């Protein structure tokens with residue numbers, strides 16, 4: 001475990017008066033990320049598709065950290081109506097947003113579609129967070145300096161953006177669909193960072209490591225692997241360290257748009273470095289979501 005679990009966020013930054021939002025915060029890496037942000041005094045929004053699960057976790061975080069400012073709001077990233085309703089509520093009730101952690105994710109789902117007809121991996125992992133970020137961007141700019149952390153994966157190395165088959169209708173493989181969506185997370189981060197230059201908002205993508213969590217729920221093989229190797233893979237708390245590092249470390253602004261693993265800048269695949277693909281994916285995503293292509 002020691003070998004596979006390096007990378008600890010050593011920042012001592014405290015967050016009184018700051019507002020943070022973590023998607024998929026009711027379990028796994030998101031829960032531990034939210035807990036640490038609450039521990040440091042931020043008001044933390046847990047954006048969860050299952051509000052009941054979220055409330056249980058919010059109570060637990062409040063008890064452990066002594067921070068009452070842990071709030072649960074409904075967000076289903078597989079439905080753009082839910083994303084818009086969430087954003088509308090958040091923008092009405094909250095003056096600031098300093099830290100946005102786009103953490104929620106699904107892996108290896110059987111072929112299925114979101115409420116808007118997007119393939120589930122690209123729909124939830126990429127397009128859902130793309131829309132959410134767009135809707136919250138003005139608030140992030142008004143709250144600058146502020147940060148966006150997109151939780152991607154080492155698995156992006158196996159990903160490709162097939163623009164002619166973005167929704168997996170021509171061919172589909174559940175593992176590769178996950179990899180493609182994680183590549184999209186990195187391309188989104190790069191293009192977002194480029195567009196945000198000078199705004200005081202910076203964006204980072206991360207690979208959290210191989211982490212014990214519910215991510216493997218759709219694959220009995222992966223569940224078995226995770227169980228067999230549970231002694232050596234990261235705990236969710238260890239998995240949260242790189243997200244926390246990117247959200248908290250002072251002076252990280254010069255690394256805007258970079259990808260991190262084990263709290264260090266990490267190498268990404270050739271496709272993930274391709275600016276033309278990043279720009280095209282941005283435009284296609286805007287088109288699919290009915291957003292203006294500025």
Ligand SMILES: NC(=O)C1=CN([C@@H]2O[C@H](COP(=O)(O)OP(=O)(O)OC[C@H]3O[C@@H](n4cnc5c(N)ncnc54)[C@H](OP(=O)(O)O)[C@@H]3O)[C@@H](O)[C@H]2O)C=CC1
Pocket residue numbers: 023024025026027028029030047048049050053075076077078103104105106107124151152153154207208209210211212213214215216
């Ligand atoms: N675990 C690992 O080894 C690795 C994880 N990652 C990435 O880390 C991130 C966190 O994953 P991890 O904690 O491991 O996985 P978990 O499955 O434990 O947590 C995923 C979270 O995402 C939420 N979620 C799933 N679908 C939706 C949706 N439609 N709307 C809103 N929330 C949703 C889940 O909610 P619910 O509980 O209701 O299902 C859950 O809270 C993911 O982006 C994943 O790709 C990357 C590399 C490795």
Ligand SMILES: CC1=C(/C=C/C(C)=C/C=C/C(C)=C/C=O)C(C)(C)CCC1
Pocket residue numbers: 152153154155209210225226229232233
């Ligand atoms: C081979 C091998 C492993 C498998 C690693 C795998 C399969 C990692 C998959 C990571 C994923 C899917 C990340 C999600 O984004 C373990 C368990 C570390 C134990 C040591 C040997």
